[in-house]
Amino acid sequence: MSTSDLPNPPATDFVRELVRHDGAQGTFGGRVQTRFPPEPNGYLHIGHAKAICIDFGLAAEFGGRCNLRLDDTNPETESEAFVRGIVEDLAWLGFAPPEPILYASDYFEQIYQWAEHLIERGLAYVDDQDGDTISAQRGGYGKPGVESPYRNRSAEENLDLFRRMRAGEFADGSRVLRAKIDMQHENMQLRDPVMYRIRRSHHFRTGDQWSIYPTYDWAHGQSDAIEGVTHSLCTLEFDSHRPLYDWYLEQLPLPGDKPRQTEFARLELTHTVTSKRKLAALVAEGTVDGWDDPRLPTLRGLRRRGYPASAIRDFCSYIGVSRTNSRHDIELLEYFVRTELNRTALRRMVVLRPIRLVIDNWPTNADGTPVVEWCEVTNNPENPADGVRLVPFTGELFIEQEDFSENPPPQFFRLAPGREVRLRAAFFVKYASHHTDSSGAVTEVHCTYDPETRGGNAPDGRKVKTTLHWVSAAHAVDVRAALYDRLFTTKAPGDATGDPFDELNPASLELLTDCKAEPIIGDTPSGTVVQFERLGYFAHDPRTPLLFHRTVGLRDEWANIQKRSAK
Ligand code: ATP
Ligand code: MG
Numbered sequence: 130m131s132t133s134d135l136p137n138p139p140a141t142d143f144v145r146e147l148v149r150h151d152g153a154q155g156t157f158g159g160r161v162q163t164r165f166p167p168e169p170n171g172y173l174h175i176g177h178a179k180a181i182c183i184d185f186g187l188a189a190e191f192g193g194r195c196n197l198r199l200d201d202t203n204p205e206t207e208s209e210a211f212v213r214g215i216v217e218d219l220a221w222l223g224f225a226p227p228e229p230i231l232y233a234s235d236y237f238e239q240i241y242q243w244a245e246h247l248i249e250r251g252l253a254y255v256d257d258q259d260g261d262t263i264s265a266q267r268g269g270y271g272k273p274g275v276e277s278p279y280r281n282r283s284a285e286e287n288l289d290l291f292r293r294m295r296a297g298e299f300a301d302g303s304r305v306l307r308a309k310i311d312m313q314h315e316n317m318q319l320r321d322p323v324m325y326r327i328r329r330s331h332h333f334r335t336g337d338q339w340s341i342y343p344t345y346d347w348a349h350g351q352s353d354a355i356e357g358v359t360h361s362l363c364t365l366e367f368d369s370h371r372p373l374y375d376w377y378l379e380q381l382p383l384p385g386d387k388p389r390q391t392e393f394a395r396l397e398l399t400h401t402v403t404s405k406r407k408l409a410a411l412v413a414e415g416t417v418d419g420w421d422d423p424r425l426p427t428l429r430g431l432r433r434r435g436y437p438a439s440a441i442r443d444f445c446s447y448i449g450v451s452r453t454n455s456r457h458d459i460e461l462l463e464y465f466v467r468t469e470l471n472r473t474a475l476r477r478m479v480v481l482r483p484i485r486l487v488i489d490n491w492p493t494n495a496d497g498t499p500v501v502e503w504c505e506v507t508n509n510p511e512n513p514a515d516g517v518r519l520v521p522f523t524g525e526l527f528i529e530q531e532d533f534s535e536n537p538p539p540q541f542f543r544l545a546p547g548r549e550v551r552l553r554a555a556f557f558v559k560y561a562s563h564h565t566d567s568s569g570a571v572t573e574v575h576c577t578y579d580p581e582t583r584g585g586n587a588p589d590g591r592k593v594k595t596t597l598h599w600v601s602a603a604h605a606v607d608v609r610a611a612l613y614d615r616l617f618t619t620k621a622p623g624d625a626t627g628d629p630f631d632e633l634n635p636a637s638l639e640l641l642t643d644c645k646a647e648p649i650i651g652d653t654p655s656g657t658v659v660q661f662e663r664l665g666y667f668a669h670d671p672r673t674p675l676l677f678h679r680t681v682g683l684r685d686e687w688a689n690i691q692k693r694s695a696k
Contacts, residue, residue, distance in 0.1 A: 135447070135464075138446060138447045138448075138449060139449040142449050142450040142451065143450070143451070143452060144183065144187065144360075144362065144391060144393060144450050145187070145190075145450075147360070147391060148161055148187060148191055148360060151359070151360075152191070156359075156386075157359040157386050158386070160193060160357075160359055161187065161188060161191040161192070161193030161194075161359055161360065162188065162193050162194045162195070162196075162356070162357055162358050162359045162360070163183075163184040163185075163187055163188050163193065163194075163195045163196075163358065163359075163360050163361070163362060164184065164195060164196040164197070164198045164231075164353065164356065164358050164361070165177075165180060165181055165184040165185065165195060165196070165197055165198070165219075165226070166198045166199075166200045166233075166349070166352075166363075167199065167200065167215055168199070168200045168201070168202075168203065168207065168405075169199050169200075169201055169207045169208060169209075169211035169212045169215060169333075170203065170206040170207050170208075170211060170405065170409075171211060171405040171408060171409050171420070172211065172214045172215065172218060172408075172420045172421075172427050172428065172429055173214075173215055173218045173219070173427065173428045173429075174403050174405065174408060174425075174426050174427045174428065175396060175398065175403055175426040175427075175428070175431065175441065175462070176395055176396040176397070176403035176404075176426075177428070178222060178396075178428060178441050178442075178445055179395075179396040179445050179448070180362070180363075180364070181219065181222060181224055182442060182445040182446065183362055183393065183445075183450055184362055185224045185226075186446075187360070187362075193359075194227060195226065195227075196226060196227065196231050196356055196358070197215075197216070197219065197226035197230050197231065198230075198231040198232065198233065198352060198356070199212055199215070199230065199231070199232045199233065199234075200233050200345065200348070200349070200352075201232050201233055201234045201332070201333070201334060202233055202234075202342055202343055202344070202345060202348050203342070204328070204330040204331060204332040204333065204342065205328075205330050207332075207333060208333050209333050209334075212230075212333075214420075214429070216230065218428040218429060218432075221428065221432055221438055222428060222438050222441065222442070223438050223439070223442060231352075231356065232334060233343075233348045233349075233352045234332065234334050234335050236348070236351065236352050236355050237335060237339060237343070239351070239355060240343050240347065240348055240351050240352075241295065241343075243351060243381050244291065244306060244324055244325065244343075244347070245288060245291065246380075246381065246382070247308065247324075247380055247381075248284055248287045248288050248291060248306075249284055249288065250284075250380070251284055251309065252308060252309050252310075252380055253287065253306055253307065253308050253309055253324060254277075254279060254280055254281075254282050254287050254306070254307055254309050255279065255282065255286075255287050255290040255291055255294065255304050255305070255306055255307075256277045256279045256280075256304065256305050256306075256307050256321075257279050257303070257304050258277055258278075258279070259302065259303075260302065260305075263277070263305070263307075263323070266312075267312075267317060267320050268312075268317075268320065269317070270315075270317075273312075273313055274312035274313055274314075274320045274321075275312065276312045276321075277307070277321070280309065280312075280321070290304065291306055291325075294306070294325065294327055294340070294341050295339070295340065295341055296340075297329065297340040299327055300327070301327050301328055301329055302326070302327060302328075303327060304327060305323045305324075305325060305326055305327070306323070306324045306325040306341075307321045307322065307323055307324060308321055308322050308324055308347075308373075308376075308377070309321060310322070310376065316369060316372055316373075317369075318346070318369050318370050318372065318373045319372060319373055319376065322344070322346060322347075322373060323344055324343060324344060324346075324347040325341045325342065325343055325344070325347070326341065326342060326344070327340060327341050328340065328341070328342050330342070346370055346373050346374070346377070347377065349361075349374070350374040350375075350377050350378050350388065350390070351377065351378075351381070353388040354378060354381070354383045354384070354385070354387065354388055355384065357384075357385055357386075358388045359386065359388060359389070360388070360389060360391060361374075361388045361389065361390045361391070362390075362391050362392075362393060363390060363391075363392055363393075364392060364393065364394070364395045365392045365393065365394055365395060365452065365454060366395070367390065367392055368392045370390075371390045371392070374390045375387075375390075392452070393450045393451065393452060394450075394451050394452055394453055394454045394455065395454060396445075396448070396457065397454070397455070397456040397457070397621075398426060398456065398457055398458075398459045398462065399456055399457070399458050399459045399460075399620040399621065400459050400615035400616065400617050400618075400619070400620060400622070401425075401426045401459065401615070401616055401617060401622070402426075402617070402622055402623070402629055403426055407629060408420070408425060408426075408427060410630070411425070416630075416633060417616075421433045423611065423613060423668075423678045424613055424616045424637050424638065425616070428441075432656075433668065433670065433671060433678065434613070434668060434678050434680050435466075435470070435657075435658040435666060435667070435668025435678060435680030436466050436680065437466065437469045437470065437473070437658075439469055440462075440465040440466040440468070440469040440470075441462075441465075443465045443468075443469070444461065444462045444465040447461075447465070448461075456620070456621055458687065458690055459615075460686040460687040460690055461687050463681045463686070463687065464685060464687040464688075466666075466680060466681050467666070467681050467683075467685060470658055470660065470666045470680065470681070471511060471660075472511050472512065473509075473512075473658075474509070474658050474659050474660045474666055475508045475509055475515060475659050475660070476506075476507070476508060476509055476510075476659070476660045476662050477646065477647060477649065477650055477653075477659045477660065477661055477662065478506075478520065478553065478598040478599060478600055478646070478647045478661070478662050479598075479600065479608065479610070479644055479645070479646040479647070479650065479661040479662075479664065479667075479677075480527040480528060480529055480598065480599070480600050480644060480645045480646075481529065481610055481612075481641050481644050481661070481664060482529055482530045482531065482641065482643075482644075483527035483528070483529070483530070483600075483643065483644070483645045484527070484528060484529075484530045484533065484571060484572065484573065484574060485525060485526070485527060485572070485573045485574070485602065486525070486526045486527065486528045486558070486573075486574050486575075486576060486599070487524065487525055487526075487573060487574070487575045487576070488524045488525075488526070488558060488575075488576055488577065488578050489561055489575050489576070489577050490577045490578060491523065491524025491578065492524075499523045499524045499525070499603075500523070500524075501521050501522070501523050501601075501603075502521070502522045502523070502555070502583075503519040503520070503521055503522070504519065504520050504521075504522050504554045504555045504584075505517045505518075505519055505554065505584075506518055506519075506520050506553070506554045507554075518649055520554070520601075520647050520648075520649075521601045521603075521604045521647075521648070522552075522555045522556075522599075522601055523601045523602070523603055523604075525601070525602040525603065526552070526599045526600060526601055526602055527599065527600045527602055527605060527645040528544070528552075528574070528597050528598075528599050529597070529598075530571070531543075532544055532595075532597050533545065533563070533571060533574050535563065535565075535571060542594035542595045543595045543597065544558075544560060544574065544576075544595075544597065545560065546560050546563075547560060548560050549593050550593050550594070550595045550596070550597055551582075551585050551593050551595070551596040551597070552585070552596070552597055552599045553585065553596050553597065553598050553599065553662065554584065554585050555583075555584075555585060555599070556578045556579060556580070556582045556583060556585070557578065557579045557582040557585075557587060557593060558576035558577065558578045558579075559576055559577050559578075559579070560574070560575075560576055561575040561576050561577050562574075562575045563575065597663075598661075598662045598663050598664075600645045600646060600647050601647075602645075604647070604648050605645040605646065605647075605648075606645070606646045606647070606648055606650050606651055606675070607643070607644070607645065607646075607675070608644045608645075608646045608650060608675045608676070608677060609640060609641065609642050609644060609675065609676045609677070610640075610641045610644050610661075610667060610676075610677045610678075610679065611638060611639070611640050611641075611676065611677070611678045611679065612638070612639040612640075612641065612679045613637060613638060613639075613678070613679055614634055614636055614637050614638075614639075615634050615637065616633065616634060616637050617629060617632045617633060617634060618632050618633075618634045619632045644677075650675070651675070653669045654669065655669050655670065655671050655672070655674070656668070656669060656670075656671040657669055658680055660683075661677075663683070664679075664682075664683070665679050665680070665681060665682040665683050666679070666680040666681050666682075666683075667679050667680060668680050
């Protein structure tokens, strides 16, 4: 299947239309500025890739700017290491944010001054109640809110208390600063939301300078305004926060235009989770082997698995930007990965589960050693410029266990008693006999070869049904291969039961430790992907030599899904 088999991707979307409309109206003086605002409390995942492609993509398309701004307002869980990881993953994905990298913490002083501004105007107050009381008083839909007994403190008293909160005079959690909006507002976000909490936490950038930290809602729009962001794009769950985003900005003496928030749908994929919190739990519980475990949809996991950055970008542009939450088939992402790798990956012969194949009539040299034939094999049929290589062939080879059957079932066209098959780019071989061990398992297959079929074609025109890959036993390099299955057994983990961790696939990793590869495999640069012929694409681990991760199989499952849904 080629991309032309897919329905056409959308030519435009509601966000691009909005930006175009703003441009035509002269809103924001024709400027376009976005930002990508990750919180440095974990690594980026495929969902972030969608946001990155939208934020950076829009800025590039409209000649604007996109800042990388770390949303570092929760010091307990954030770190410099996560910042470095985010910058690294962004660069790998192909995006270079303008220097310098920005942080919400760069604006803590200005945001604090703006809080005093609200207090002075009677629009914010210090509440001495604890968090549970405050949430209970918020009420709910159809359930009235209850005003705090501290709501009507004077501006002077509030200012004094707020300054003392900053100075560290009060215990953590003992007081908060709240916006004074409307405890009966139909939108819960506007029922006097919390702006500051007291937390004597060490911040990785500001150290122990602050004992109060702003909430996301109070920091985000203000940071946007300070930077001159025009289009503040975020995911749909912030839809109900937009009136609060606007309310805060409307009360403040902004240095420029008021930025505008627009929401788009989160990216979710079948059989996995795209929430940092859930990914962090998988890592913390040791369910996976770190943030770069190839089973995770983190960018570092996908990179280690061998997903090309360009395939991820192509996928993101194909799914586009919409306002409807939906879960995409992971097979669609794999389709883009396979399409790219089919074009670029060199082909290699590797046997994952070997059995020995002995050629009884193979010739020996005068000194009694077996003859070695060097067979010319194409490196990549999709790209002739990749040339050919010579692969050694001798009288003892490895083939896949599953390529031989003692009692072949119908439709089994590989090697079996009485059968002849082609060994790729080498010779036709014909079954002679086989050995089994005490348990009945096949340990060795014997064949005879036809010297007339060198290169893999019979001069008499006779045909065989199957071509097998093989590796010369005397030249084989031992490699390990990690085969992956879905991390979760269900399509929408946790949707039905509430707990995705009940739906983990216990067999998501199978490590094969006795694989046999042709000698050139040792030259595969770490981190690159080759195709193991007939088996799939495999990425050479970036750190462990001769460990290969199966990136994707060869079969296009997305095509089958489409065929099924068309019926
Ligand atoms: P999570 O919900 O995974 O914990 P988050 O929203 O807390 O993620 P942030 O680091 O705050 O993570 O996200 C940075 C940006 O990436 C935000 O603008 C957010 O809307 C966007 N983003 C996060 N997850 C997704 C997703 N699954 N699809 C699209 N955009 C996302
Ligand atoms: Mg967030």
